Amino acid sequence: MDFFVGSYATSPAWETWDPEAEQAYFAKLKTFTHLQGLEHPFTGTLHPHDDDWFMANVSAKWQFVFTCVPGTMGALGKNPHFGIASDDEAGRQEALVFMQKACDAIGKLNRGLGRKAVKAIEVQTAPDRSKASGSARSLKASLETMLSWDWHGADIVIEHCDALVPEHDHAKGFLSLDDEITVLKELNASKDANLGILINWGRSAIETLSTDGVLTHIEQVKQQGLFKGLMFSGVTDQSSPYGIWKDTHMPAAKSPNVAFGAEHSLLTEQEIHRSLAACGHALTQDSIVGIKLGIRPKDAPLEPRVGYNQSALAMIERFFN
Incomplete structure (x- = not known):
């Protein structure tokens, strides 16, 4: 099986x-085995x-998964x-304009590379509901328009982000997984x-303050026939340069089997394998x-930027070997 790397998070x-x-970084990525392509911001x-x-320097073999989270977070700022998923009509329409630009960019990349290069686009169910109103109804209306x-051959995939929960x-703070599932089930049925x-x-893990919570989410999505994938970003419950329970894409934990790892990361090789096993037939x-x-520090040299990615991919690959 081949994998995607969200290379922008460790990009110099x-x-x-x-x-x-960036060219030197891409040159290293091109040497990775089992690399299907990039999660592209x-x-x-x-x-x-x-x-x-960009079009001149990517590998001719790479596929891409667009992620809208960097642009979404910038717009929310x-x-x-x-x-x-915004209940504010102007905010929702602004997001749809942004999504239309993403759609156009997918077409541009396909034309520039002369092939169907984009497997999927990951969209997120903003806004942060502690600051603005969001709902399943508004999400459904937006997705109906987007459908x-x-x-250009890319699937629309919701990347579930941590929902607003009262406990912590x-x-x-986006929509709940239950709301996302409900909307997608309705649209898959009514719109084929x-x-x-x-x-x-x-x-x-951040939403549930638990590594077990990841397995629960995987099972929920799998049981509804909606599972499209699993991207590994780490997190910690201890003091670290990455913060405590922060969405800073902490690398996987240190392990005797890899050269690079982050101390106190909850994303261990065992947890990676548990999560992949939970996906089962899906x-x-x-x-x-x-x-x-x-990457921390943010001015780290090229070697650890490449090394953290190689080490984490090796952990995933061992599950399939």
């Missing part, structure tokens, strides 16, 4: 554009800095009512659609499986 050129540094344009550079567009602080849900390991060659890992 994400916050400040440096094409030479959508912020409003195909590439946050240079569309042409300016307008808390932004989101495809009328030509997505949240990172995203192929909508599904991707579980982000770290965000489900885990197929068509599933989106991969990693999205951050």
Whole structure:
């Protein structure tokens, strides 16, 4: 099985554009075995800095999964009512304009590479409901509109982010998994659609303050026939440079079997394998499986940026061997 890497989270050129540094980073990624492609950040344009550079420097073999979370969080910083699940009509329409741009960017990448390059687009059910109203009704209305567009062969997938819960602080505070499931089931039935849900390991752990909670979310989605994939981002319940229960994409834990790991990360090789096992029959060659890992310190050199990704992928690969 081949996997996706959310390379932007460990990129040396994400916050400040440096094409030479990114080129060196991509050169290392191209040597990875079992790499299907990249989870690619959508912020409003195909590439946050240079569309042409991006199309010229990606591997001819890579597939892509667009993620809208960076652009969504940026928009929420300016307008808390932004989101495809927003009950504020202006905020919802603003999010749909953003999604239309993402749709256009997928078409641009396919044309530039001369092939169907994008497997799926991950959308998130903003807004943060501690700051603005969001609902299943509004999400359904947005997805109905989005299903009328030509997505150039890409599937629409909801990436479940931690929902607003009363018991503790949240990172995203988006819709509940139950609401997302309800909407997708209705639309798949009424529109003959192929909508599904991707579980982000770290965000489900944050929502439930538990690694067991990730398994519960996987089981919920699997039982409803909506499982589309599993992306591994770590988290910790202890003091660390990544924060306590923060959505900072903490790398996987240290292990005797890998060269790179983050101390106190709850994302251990055992937890990775538990989660993959929980997917059961829903885990197929068509599933989106991969990693999205951050880096501390933020000015780290190239070696650990590559190394954390290699080490985490090795943990996943051992499950399938």
